[in-house]
Amino acid sequence: MEEFKVPQLAMPFNCILNDCKESLTNSTIVTHFCSQHRVDFQEIALNEKILMMVTTDDNFLTYGRNVCLGIVGIRYKRQEIESMSTSSIHDIEHFPNPFPILIMCRRSNYQQLFDSGDREINKNGDFLALWLSMPKVNDHKLHSILSVFNEDYTTSISKSVDVKYMPDNNNLLGSNHLIINSGLLVKLSSDDSIILEIILKENLL
Structure with a gap:
C-alpha cells in the first residue's frame, strides 16, 4: 500500500x-x-489500547501550560480503507501514514478561567484537562475513549471524546476534554502519577 x-x-x-x-x-x-x-512516538492500529503513565508533579504540570505527553501514529490497514465510503477514502488518501495524534494535557484552575482578579488562587479549584489533537485534513474525524485509573484499578474516570483539530486549544472545559478535579486526582494518583488509557476509533457520524 502506498x-x-x-x-x-x-x-x-x-x-x-x-x-x-x-x-x-x-x-x-x-x-x-x-x-x-x-x-515519544509510537505506532498503533485503530481500536488498539494505549496505556501510559502520566506524572502529575507540579514541576511537570505547571498552571496554564499545554503539555504534550506523547504522539501516537495510526497505521491504517488496507481493509480499513476499503471498507470506508467513497468520500472518506478521498479524505484519507491525503493523510500521512502513520497519521499523528497528539496526547495533550493542561493543569488549570476554575478561578483562573473565570476570575481575572489578583486574588490568591484557591487550590480546591484545580483540575487536570486531557485531550487529543490531530491535524485537520479534509473532514475526516476520529473518536476516542479516554480513561484514567489509579494504580490498583479501584478508582477510575472515563469519557468518550472527539479528537480535536489543531491548533484549536480553546474552551478547555468543552465536551472534548476529560476533566479531573483536584479531589479525584488525589484518589487517582500514586507517587504523583496516573494511568491513562486511550482507545482510538473512526468517527462514523
Missing part, C-alpha cells in the same frame, strides 16, 4: 505548546515535536 500524501499547501499554524511559536504544517508535526520537544 504511503498517504500530506497536502503541502495546508495552512501553517503555530505550535500548540505555550512557549513555542514555530510555524508548523501537517507534514512537520511529528518531526517538530520529537526533535524539538523530545516527545
Whole structure:
C-alpha cells in the first residue's frame, strides 16, 4: 500500500505548546515535536489500547501550560480503507501514514478561567484537562475513549471524546476534554502519577 500524501499547501499554524511559536504544517508535526520537544512516538492500529503513565508533579504540570505527553501514529490497514465510503477514502488518501495524534494535557484552575482578579488562587479549584489533537485534513474525524485509573484499578474516570483539530486549544472545559478535579486526582494518583488509557476509533457520524 502506498504511503498517504500530506497536502503541502495546508495552512501553517503555530505550535500548540505555550512557549513555542514555530510555524508548523501537517507534514512537520511529528518531526517538530520529537526533535524539538523530545516527545515519544509510537505506532498503533485503530481500536488498539494505549496505556501510559502520566506524572502529575507540579514541576511537570505547571498552571496554564499545554503539555504534550506523547504522539501516537495510526497505521491504517488496507481493509480499513476499503471498507470506508467513497468520500472518506478521498479524505484519507491525503493523510500521512502513520497519521499523528497528539496526547495533550493542561493543569488549570476554575478561578483562573473565570476570575481575572489578583486574588490568591484557591487550590480546591484545580483540575487536570486531557485531550487529543490531530491535524485537520479534509473532514475526516476520529473518536476516542479516554480513561484514567489509579494504580490498583479501584478508582477510575472515563469519557468518550472527539479528537480535536489543531491548533484549536480553546474552551478547555468543552465536551472534548476529560476533566479531573483536584479531589479525584488525589484518589487517582500514586507517587504523583496516573494511568491513562486511550482507545482510538473512526468517527462514523
